[in-house]
Amino acid sequence: DTGVSQDPRHKITKRGQNVTFRCDPISEHNRLYWYRQTLGQGPEFLTYFQNEAQLEKSRLLSDRFSAERPKGSFSTLEIQRTEQGDSAMYLCASSLTGDSYEQYFGPGTRLTVT
Amino acid sequence: AQSVAQPEDQVNVAEGNPLTVKCTYSVSGNPYLFWYVQYPNRGLQFLLKYITGDNLVKGSYGFEAEFNKSQTSFHLKKPSALVSDSALYFCAVRDIGRLAFGKGNQVVVIP
Numbered sequence: 132d133t134g135v136s137q138d139p140r141h142k143i144t145k146r147g148q149n150v151t152f153r154c155d156p157i158s159e160h161n162r163l164y165w166y167r168q169t170l171g172q173g174p175e176f177l178t179y180f181q182n183e184a185q186l187e188k189s190r191l192l193s194d195r196f197s198a199e200r201p202k203g204s205f206s207t208l209e210i211q212r213t214e215q216g217d218s219a220m221y222l223c224a225s226s227l228t229g230d231s232y233e234q235y236f237g238p239g240t241r242l243t244v245t
Numbered sequence: 246a247q248s249v250a251q252p253e254d255q256v257n258v259a260e261g262n263p264l265t266v267k268c269t270y271s272v273s274g275n276p277y278l279f280w281y282v283q284y285p286n287r288g289l290q291f292l293l294k295y296i297t298g299d300n301l302v303k304g305s306y307g308f309e310a311e312f313n314k315s316q317t318s319f320h321l322k323k324p325s326a327l328v329s330d331s332a333l334y335f336c337a338v339r340d341i342g343r344l345a346f347g348k349g350n351q352v353v354v355i356p
Binding site for chain 1: 286287288290296339341345346
């Protein structure tokens with residue numbers, strides 16, 4: 132069990148550019164979640180998948196954000212036309228199906244928009 | 246919507262003393278409650294959860310938490326704090342798939 136991995140760990144981009152992050156969940160987990168965390172705050176939910184189906188999207192997720200999990204394994208989160216307000220830590224988590232199961236988090240991708 | 250509140254920003258405790266980090270919850274129905282810890286520039290690590298059953302839940306690294314339905318609380322405790330316990334602690338509640346987190350408590354254990 133190698134845990135949840137995320138790539139890249141850090142990303143610096145200029146305002147207006149597009150960025151894409153990748154998350155590889157724990158292999159037997161069929162749920163995958165994306166959260167965003169800013170300094171001094173708890174993680175905020177963005178979206179989650181069960182297998183390849185995207186089951187819920189937060190209202191925080193503007194049209195510039197899109198997430199995919201094409202084969203029910205890894206997932207990508209793309210931000211188009213980045214803004215300075217997008218600067219945050221983007222966390223991925225995975226779990227087994229069922230609300231009683233805990234979510235396991237990756238190390239995060241820190242995005243800085245200049 | 247389900248939510249949790251962590252009323253304190255920072256908890257300072259001397260090494261070897263008991264540590265308590267407070268969390269209260271607001272839910273409709275039965276709560277699924279979780280505690281996570283975050284070290285600098287790291288993701289969140291799962292500590293423990295309450296789903297049902299015994300009100301005292303034991304978790305990783307010597308931590309435990311007490312579920313109190315009448316006070317709608319789920320406080321995290323450790324009998325004897327270590328300097329290495331200094332970190333950011335988050336309480337969370339399950340809200341139809343997602344986790345809803347509190348703002349976090351910075352714990353500082355003083356040698």
